[in-house]
Amino acid sequence: AQSVAQPEDQVNVAEGNPLTVKCTYSVSGNPYLFWYVQYPNRGLQFLLKYITGDNLVKGSYGFEAEFNKSQTSFHLKKPSALVSDSALYFCAVRDRYNNNDMRFGAGTRLTVKP
């Protein structure tokens, strides 16, 4: 079965600095990978996904993620963080042949300080 690990519970960055939120995954075959963001008392909001092709995926609000097959990683990045980026971020993986089994990481809380 597939799984996702987000090794950092908390990431703190200063506004204007680049940010990285880490994600590693485990699947038996080729994965579909997703990043979501959650603001307090709200549902998850889709940011971006990796399906196939270019390893650098661009998404909403200036976020991007880099797929690295050899390291089984899918780190979320942004060149210049905003205070409004402060939220809980979830990485998720889905097996290409099992539409019903999406696995989420435990989440990483990003705090951007002015």
Place this chain on the structure above:
Amino acid sequence: DGGITQSPKYLFRKEGQNVTLSCEQNLNHDAMYWYRQDPGQGLRLIYYSQIVNDFQKGDIAEGYSVSREKKESFPLTVTSAQKNPTAFYLCASSIPPQPRQPQHFGDGTRLSIL
């Protein structure tokens, strides 16, 4: 605008009481899901449904029940058999059988014990 509506936003349960959480979507999605979110644990799948009148257990179905009588509705009942129901409950939907598509989430219901 299309989306997923969860109600109520906050719900309190007494000992021995069953409570029902509502989830309605107007996205015309076939698949619907219920997740439970606890701090530091990410999202865990309770039940999912790919089509009307059919649903499957997820990883933590014990103490919960669902129905899918209409495409747009997927209510979740938290029964008295669920001994630790305090959590944030999220409903999601997606278009099967397309595993490359992200799930869309409602804004959740927070359930607490009185």
